[in-house]
Amino acid sequence: xxxxxxxxxxxxxxxxxxxxxxxxxxxxxxxxxxxxxxxxxxxxxxxxxxxxxxxxxxxxxxxxxxxxxxxxxxxxxxxxxxxxxxxxxxxxxxxxxxxxxxxxxxxxxxxxxxxxxxxxxxxxxxxxxxxx
Amino acid sequence: xxxxxxxxxxxxxxxxxxxxxxxxxxxxxxxxxxxxxxxxxxxxxxxxxxxxxxxxxxxxxxxxxxxxxxxxxxxxxxxxxxxxxxxxxxxxxxxxxxxxxxxxxxxxxxxxxxxxxxxxxxxxxxxxxxxx
DNA sequence: CATGGGTAGTTAGGTAGCCTAACTAAACGA
DNA sequence: TCGTTTAGTTAGGCTACCTAACTACCCATG
Numbered sequence: 001x002x003x004x005x006x007x008x009x010x011x012x013x014x015x016x017x018x019x020x021x022x023x024x025x026x027x028x029x030x031x032x033x034x035x036x037x038x039x040x041x042x043x044x045x046x047x048x049x050x051x052x053x054x055x056x057x058x059x060x061x062x063x064x065x066x067x068x069x070x071x072x073x074x075x076x077x078x079x080x081x082x083x084x085x086x087x088x089x090x091x092x093x094x095x096x097x098x099x100x101x102x103x104x105x106x107x108x109x110x111x112x113x114x115x116x117x118x119x120x121x122x123x124x125x126x127x128x129x130x131x132x
Numbered sequence: 133x134x135x136x137x138x139x140x141x142x143x144x145x146x147x148x149x150x151x152x153x154x155x156x157x158x159x160x161x162x163x164x165x166x167x168x169x170x171x172x173x174x175x176x177x178x179x180x181x182x183x184x185x186x187x188x189x190x191x192x193x194x195x196x197x198x199x200x201x202x203x204x205x206x207x208x209x210x211x212x213x214x215x216x217x218x219x220x221x222x223x224x225x226x227x228x229x230x231x232x233x234x235x236x237x238x239x240x241x242x243x244x245x246x247x248x249x250x251x252x253x254x255x256x257x258x259x260x261x262x263x264x
Numbered sequence: 265c266a267t268g269g270g271t272a273g274t275t276a277g278g279t280a281g282c283c284t285a286a287c288t289a290a291a292c293g294a
Numbered sequence: 295t296c297g298t299t300t301a302g303t304t305a306g307g308c309t310a311c312c313t314a315a316c317t318a319c320c321c322a323t324g
Contacts (some may be wrong), residue, residue: 003254005140007160010311028135028138031135052303053283053284053302054283057280077301078290078302079301080301106257109260114256122253124246125250185314208319209272210273
């Protein structure tokens with residue numbers, strides 16, 4: 001399971017870089033903003049299970065690339081509100097499509113039942129990580 | 133699926149580092165040597181889907197740590213034969229146990245059926261990556 | 265048997281993503 | 295108002311990845 005995760009990510013990285021789109025860590029953070037909505041840097045760091053320091057650099061890079069915007073928090077002068085830009089949404093969508101295409105082609109040699117097993121496993125793992 | 137892999141590895145890394153044992157990339161390479169047998173650096177790089185340059189550095193570090201040995205190839209003076217040391221096997225075993233314990237505890241809240249789904253999915257993904 | 269093209273591995277230099285420690289600035293509560 | 299807590303940044307360090315350029319060796323072919 002662990003080994004499968006390592007190898008899968010290495011493979012996905014190859015394709016991502018071929019297309020010069022967006023790295024896995026950025027795609028993952030951006031998707032939180034897109035699908036779960038705008039939030040503070042620290043909240044995003046928690047969602048992604050990294051430290052605020054790490055997220056601070058990721059956010060700075062993504063902001064430079066125009067993937068997200070920083071807005072002042074309505075009432076808290078220390079905090080920022082991070083939100084995806086239209087460009088960010090677009091690029092995330094591209095990335096998702098590319099990744100999806102890769103995963104589909106990888107799973108092309110497997111049966112429908114096996115595909116369903118993999119999908120369910122991904123959900124189980126995410127749920128377990130959230131609760132654990 | 134992609135996102136589950138990212139989050140799983142981040143979680144595993146936390147535990148690995150707590151124990152100051154062996155990093156995921158090293159564990160993965162070492163396990164090839166332990167379970168599939170001694171081989172050349174380039175062959176190991178291919179098995180791990182990284183470039184020889186990357187593997188060269190990994191191997192140098194693991195050799196310094198006494199996890200593996202370098203032997204001359206019987207007939208080819210350019211090549212080396214990499215094999216795990218007893219210490220390497222031992223540490224790999226520890227790492228596997230720790231990781232196993234983590235994964236077990238993560239999956240503790242899931243049913244037996246779900247655990248089986250995850251196990252099968254890992255096998256399917258590895259098989260798909262090998263053939264694709 | 266010399267020579268030149270391929271192969272095994274290393275080195276140099278660069279990037280991303282992760283960390284901890286130490287900091288600034290704002291908020292809050294006693 | 296003043297000390298503590300919280301949000302985010304910066305500095306410095308590590309691992310793991312890459313490409314490009316190198317050395318050393320292998321092997322065929324003239």
